[in-house]
Amino acid sequence: MKIEIPADDFGQIRVFATDITLSPEVIEKTPRGLEHLFDADLNPDYIDIVRVSDLDGMALSTYIATGYDMAADLVDKAAVDAITGYAILVLSRATGGIETTLTLAEGVTHVTTYSPIARIVPQETLTSAASEGTLPPPPAKAPKSDARMSGMVATYALLAMFALVALMIWVGG
Numbered sequence: 001m002k003i004e005i006p007a008d009d010f011g012q013i014r015v016f017a018t019d020i021t022l023s024p025e026v027i028e029k030t031p032r033g034l035e036h037l038f039d040a041d042l043n044p045d046y047i048d049i050v051r052v053s054d055l056d057g058m059a060l061s062t063y064i065a066t067g068y069d070m071a072a073d074l075v076d077k078a079a080v081d082a083i084t085g086y087a088i089l090v091l092s093r094a095t096g097g098i099e100t101t102l103t104l105a106e107g108v109t110h111v112t113t114y115s116p117i118a119r120i121v122p123q124e125t126l127t128s129a130a131s132e133g134t135l136p137p138p139p140a141k142a143p144k145s146d147a148r149m150s151g152m153v154a155t156y157a158l159l160a161m162f163a164l165v166a167l168m169i170w171v172g173g
Helices: 031-038 060-067 077-081 146-172
Strands: 002-005 013-018 047-051 086-091 100-103 108-114
Touching: 047 060, 060 077, 077 108
Parallel strands: none
Antiparallel strands: 002 100, 013 086, 013 108, 047 086
16 A cells, blocks of 8 residues: 655654554664564654554553643544554654655555644635624824923923033033
């Protein structure tokens, strides 16, 4: 079976299952081991190989929801919890943004693909008369009050007098 992953793939987690005994090369996610599983060049940092029996009673769906910080209702519980041997989780980033074709090894099956990111559906255009019209222009800047102007003149006068007194002390000293 072949699975096409587009270059713009983002946020997807592909879940594969196998009941065959995996070699140490595959479990350690070496390039040769991953090549054997998928016949593709994948980044092992974005692949998770889980032996279901190692979860000590935790459901695989719970592991995925918790480990990948997903809402529990986004995980396909029935399909994922039916895996008995190994689960292989391939994140979109494993392809490095390159269009990739995964050719599954004998005994490896694709279980499900899902996204931890909720898709946002655009809302309908508002049809109410209240949604039409124009906004009034922003209010004009209020003119400066007489009190503010007087305060500014007094401040400048005090600064000028301070400078004059300082000059006189410096010349006289």
